[in-house]
Every structure is written in structure tokens, then in C-alpha cells.
Amino acid sequence: MNDQVLQSATSLQTGQQIVNGINANGVIQPAADSSIFSYFWHASFLIKIVILSLIIASIYSWALIISNRIKLKRLNKEADYFEEEFWSGNPLDSLYKQVRNVATDPMTTVFCVAMSEWEQAMQDGHTQTETLILRVEKAMEVAINRETADLEKGLPMLSGIGTNGVIIGLFGTVLGILNGFKTIAMQQSASIAVLGPIISEALVTTAFGIITAIPAAFGYNKQRSTINRYIKRLEIFAEDFSLIISRQTGTVTEQ
Secondary structure (H helix, E strand, O other): OOOHHHHHHHHHHHHHHHHHHHOOOOOOOOOOOOOHHHHHHHHHHHHHHHHHHHHHEEEEEEHHHHHHHHHHHHHHHHHHHHHHHHHHOOOOOHHHHHHOOOOOOOOHHHHHHHHHHHHHHHHOOOOOHHHHHHHHHHHHHHHHHHHHHHHOOOHHHHHHHHHHHHHHHHHHHHHHHHHHHHHHHHHHHOOOOHHHHHHHHHHHHHHHEEEEEEHHHHHHHHHHHHHHHHHHOOOOOOHHHHHHHHHHHHHHHHO
């Protein structure tokens, strides 16, 4: 009976050792948890900082991508509505009085700035065609540049995340490997059982870097393209409005 109990205890201990694993010095080690949260909690302080930085950067980039997409979609709809009113044939003075106090989109703002400059020039007595058109065009150019700067807010940061996200992840990987070498030196073992968890933990930061960088890079390129199309739309509107003013001032000059 005692032999059977001893044999059962030995078998139980052997099974526990197989589950947990034994290092080179004969010390039982807990089984490694392969979840990403386990890698994070068992990582060094610097690696945790790297991973947290990447998570924050990813959240920021997604928030910026979504908010800018919604904003640009709204601005294009408002521009469609304004252009419909602008080309409806109604007097521009009436349209200006209607929208000058409620201008919320760049196209309406450019129109209001141009009309304000036009009225100011007429009050100042600058009725010469060249001077009037130059003042209005310059006012519209300044307004477009100001609106462009507002639309491009956040894009440099998005570009930086897309460019440097992988590099930051690799930095964390290097730190993880260096810590792994210290562990190997302390345990005096370079077996797969020792190297596997170390390499896996180190590569987690690279995965975080890739997951962070790819959406940011695609989001930047997409938003840059959308903003450029919208700016081109503003520039075309400014050219059309400048042509309308040149026609009207030319008629006034001929009279």
C-alpha cells in the first residue's frame, strides 16, 4: 500500500513538473501564459511604457481619422448646398446678407470674405477693375490658406504615427531581447523553453507598432487626398467668383 501511495505521489510530481517546466537549475517554473495581457504584465517597465505609448497613439489616430472623415463629409455637403444657392441666379448681395452671419464652412467663409472686401473697396472708392479684383483675389487667397491650415490640423501627428509606429515597436523589441539575454545569462540556459517566451514577449511590441502604424499611414494618405480635393474645389470657386466680379466691375467701368 505504501509503495502504491509513493508511486502515485511520484507520478503526480512528475506530471506537475511537465506542466510547469523545470529550468536548468532544477527549479520549477510556472507555465507561460501566451496571452498578450500576460506579455504586458510580465514585461519590464520600459517595455510597458512603449506598449502604452503605442496604444495611446493608436487611439488618437483612429479618433482623428474618424472625426476628420465626418467633418470633411459634412463640409462637402454644405459646399454642395452653397454652390446650388450661388449658381441659382439670385443676386449675390442677397445671398451675402443671408449667409454672412451663419458661415460655418470654408466655401461660405471664402465667399463672405470676398464680398466683404468687395464692399469695402467700393466704399473706399477703388472702382478700378484691376485694383478691385486684386483686392478680392488676395482676400480669398488668404481665407483659403487659413481654412487649409485648419483642415490640416492633426495630419502631421498622424503622419508621424504612421512613419514612426513600427520604429517605436522595434525599439521595444530590442529592449525585450536585451532583457532576455540577461535572463539567459542568469539561468545559464539557452534552450527553446527559455528562448521562446523571451522572443515572443519581445516581438509583441513590434506587433503593437505595426497595428498602430498601418491604419495611421493609410488614414493620412486618404485624408490628405480628400483635403486636397476639397482645397481644389475652393480654388475653383474662387476663380469663378473672381471672373464674376471682373465682369461686373467691367460693366460698371464701361458705364
